[in-house]
Amino acid sequence: MTLRRLPVLMMSSLVLIIAVCGPWLSAVDPDTPVAGPFETSSGVHLLGTDVLGRDTLARVLVGGRALITQAAVATVLGSMIGLTVGLWVSMTRRRTAARFAVLGVDALAVFPAMLLLLVLAAGLPGGGAAVVAASVLVSVPFSVRVIRERATAIVATDHARSALARGDALTVRLRYDVLPALAPAALAEAGIRLVAAVQVAATAGFLGLGASAPTANWGRMVQENSAGITVNPLPVLVPAALLVVLAVGVTFLLDHITGPLLGERDRVGPDMVGVAR
Numbered sequence: 665m666t667l668r669r670l671p672v673l674m675m676s677s678l679v680l681i682i683a684v685c686g687p688w689l690s691a692v693d694p695d696t697p698v699a700g701p702f703e704t705s706s707g708v709h710l711l712g713t714d715v716l717g718r719d720t721l722a723r724v725l726v727g728g729r730a731l732i733t734q735a736a737v738a739t740v741l742g743s744m745i746g747l748t749v750g751l752w753v754s755m756t757r758r759r760t761a762a763r764f765a766v767l768g769v770d771a772l773a774v775f776p777a778m779l780l781l782l783v784l785a786a787g788l789p790g791g792g793a794a795v796v797a798a799s800v801l802v803s804v805p806f807s808v809r810v811i812r813e814r815a816t817a818i819v820a821t822d823h824a825r826s827a828l829a830r831g832d833a834l835t836v837r838l839r840y841d842v843l844p845a846l847a848p849a850a851l852a853e854a855g856i857r858l859v860a861a862v863q864v865a866a867t868a869g870f871l872g873l874g875a876s877a878p879t880a881n882w883g884r885m886v887q888e889n890s891a892g893i894t895v896n897p898l899p900v901l902v903p904a905a906l907l908v909v910l911a912v913g914v915t916f917l918l919d920h921i922t923g924p925l926l927g928e929r930d931r932v933g934p935d936m937v938g939v940a941r
């Protein structure tokens with residue numbers, strides 16, 4: 665890790681801590697008005713108040729957990745589905761079925777994320793479920809493509825073909841020949857999907873489609889307080905800045921984690937997978 669990246673990693677780590685632990689740090693009810701609307705910063709209310717006179721700092725502290733939770737759940741589900749489908753398509757002998765599966769995945773990739781979000785929000789109870797479902801549907805096609813391409817290259821190596829010729833069971837081939845070489849790329853892809861899921865969740869909050877009001881959400885805070893930005897800009901600028909740092913920071917954190925793994929994969933090469941058997 666270079667010193668140039670250290671400040672970004674520290675800031676992103678702080679934002680993640682705020683998002684996860686913020687509700688435990690808030691000493692004020694974030695949903696109860698405590699003063700007039702859009703009051704400026706003071707000793708009592710460090711970030712002032714929002715459009716309804718609620719403490720901005722309290723809402724900032726609790727506004728990130730739902731967003732992070734939705735993005736994390738969507739990333740796990742989307743990555744698991746993408747990994748399963750991508751592996752099956754690359755390893756199955758039912759090539760006709762695999763082609764139809766790929767066509768279905770490609771068709772799903774055509775739909776914009778916001779269109780899926782609006783449709784699902786109209787049909788699913790609770791905004792959180794719609795955000796997770798939309799993020800999963802958006803992420804699966806890209807995950808399948810990445811996993812399929814990488815797994816196909818691994819399966820084509822001499823070592824993997826030797827395992828198939830020996831008659832090794834599918835679970836054995838996956839454990840020793842495919843998954844070890846696939847893991848770094850899968851982790852990197854999951855990181856990209858996490859950033860995309862954060863963006864979808866933040867946009868949903870901005871559109872009022874995330875957690876139901878009055879639950880705080882950084883995206884919704886930007887939208888609902890924009891009318892008073894000339895009076896007290898902090899209820900808009902602070903959550904917006906946190907969203908930017910979160911999206912950029914997650915990318916840097918995951919690059920810091922997966923970078924060495926990807927470098928090791930490139931150094932060793934997929935042909936070396938399974939030598940520890």
